[in-house]
Amino acid sequence: MHISDMLVTMKSEVKLLGAWPSPYVLRVRIALNMKSVKYDFHEEKLSSKSQLLLQSNPIYKKIPVLIHKDKPLCESLIIVQYVDDVWLSASPILPSDPYDRAIARFWTVYIDQTLYPTMRSIRGASEEDEKKRLIEEVRKGLAMLEDVFKDSSKGKGFYGGDQIGLLDIALGSFLGWLRVVEIINGVKLLDQNNTPELLKWAERFCAHSAVKDVMPETGRLLEFSKTLAKG
Numbered sequence: 001m002h003i004s005d006m007l008v009t010m011k012s013e014v015k016l017l018g019a020w021p022s023p024y025v026l027r028v029r030i031a032l033n034m035k036s037v038k039y040d041f042h043e044e045k046l047s048s049k050s051q052l053l054l055q056s057n058p059i060y061k062k063i064p065v066l067i068h069k070d071k072p073l074c075e076s077l078i079i080v081q082y083v084d085d086v087w088l089s090a091s092p093i094l095p096s097d098p099y100d101r102a103i104a105r106f107w108t109v110y111i112d113q114t115l116y117p118t119m120r121s122i123r124g125a126s127e128e129d130e131k132k133r134l135i136e137e138v139r140k141g142l143a144m145l146e147d148v149f150k151d152s153s154k155g156k157g158f159y160g161g162d163q164i165g166l167l168d169i170a171l172g173s174f175l176g177w178l179r180v181v182e183i184i185n186g187v188k189l190l191d192q193n194n195t196p197e198l199l200k201w202a203e204r205f206c207a208h209s210a211v212k213d214v215m216p217e218t219g220r221l222l223e224f225s226k227t228l229a230k231g
């Protein structure tokens, strides 16, 4: 580890405003863990956001916010890339090749703008046919990400190769919620027929040392989702 890394990893210099069920917050926690950065975690109540959150993210007022040396950063994927830029010496999160970096970023945008919104909309679908269509769309999206995995991982365990990379973090952060959707709807989104490689990848990802202690338990997320449905 570089001396500069040691200086910046003093715990109080890095604060994360977040909440345990948030997949976006999870991304930042995983990235910080990958770099062995110690941080203070501030659990936010989204029903009464702290002054610190409102001041730090005045545009969207959303979590996660990373505060590094008193300077705030917003948007999970931007924060993950910032973490990679700042704590250079530890395990790289972005691919080194410019084309591979661009491709990884392309798929993170697909996950955030298409795949996850479709998965979320399953809950709101009132008609059974509409629900089935949305589930099929998610399964198709995951099948595409299975092909991307085969290309990017080059026979290794993660999209990032031997180590967890940007795309692993972007998709893996949704695994807890994906399992909740599977349970609530009695369907499989990741399975042996559609996504055999991603099924094994998901297990590896959740067992990784940077992930296992911060990945929310499915049962706890399920309970939380029931309170969301009531509210």
Ligand SMILES: N[C@@H](CCC(=O)N[C@@H](CS)C(=O)NCC(=O)O)C(=O)O
Pocket (backbone or CB within 6 Å): 021, 022, 023, 024, 046, 061, 062, 063, 064, 074, 075, 076, 077
């Ligand atoms: N695009 C944002 C999404 C962040 C987001 O949606 N955060 C949710 C929690 S999971 C939030 O803060 N919601 C509070 C609100 O919308 O008021 C990111 O990647 O950071």
